[in-house]
Amino acid sequence: GQQVMQIPQYQHVQEGEDFTTYCNSSTTLSNIQWYKQRPGGHPVFLIQLVKSGEVKKQKRLTFQFGEAKKNSSLHITATQTTDVGTYFCAGNGGSNYKLTFGKGTLLTVNP
């Protein structure tokens, strides 16, 4: 079945440093979504990417979808302590409902 791999598993940065997490799918995706889960909280939707090569920005966050629609990345510029949490990618392989989640990247930020 479809697998979604996410690296790194953990990332610790100093406040102000940049952060990137990468997501790779074993199959071509129709779209990919990103979620953030704060410690003790539940996943919250950040964004959905649909088009090959698509790049979307949300303030300090930049999301990319690869040309082959099999990989994606989330980059945070100048991290802040509010960025702490686990970032999950979730790929949709063409069904109209099912998302396959990566294991997530836990980001911690040292103030």
Added chain:
Amino acid sequence: GAGVSQSPSNKVTEKGKDVELRCDPISGHTALYWYRQSLGQGLEFLIYFQGNSAPDKSGLPSDRFSAERTGGSVSTLTIQRTQQEDSAVYLCASSLVVHEQFFGPGTRLTVL
């Protein structure tokens, strides 16, 4: 507006007992999902409902797990004869088909 709610928020049970977990999705959301999240792990898909039917039960770990949805709204996940490996956070999410999923706060299940 009201988000997805789940109850109970915490459940401690003894091995071998049955448990029922409840999910109230966002009104009007036809799709409902159950996931399981073990400590420090990703989200494991369990089951998906479209309306009251469950076209995909492929993620249910064993026949001890079952779920139903009534009136296109509330869903119940039942685990029979609980085992220690069932301990996890059970998350429910709802959505308008393949759009963003809105997650509830989860039920933390501990099996002693």
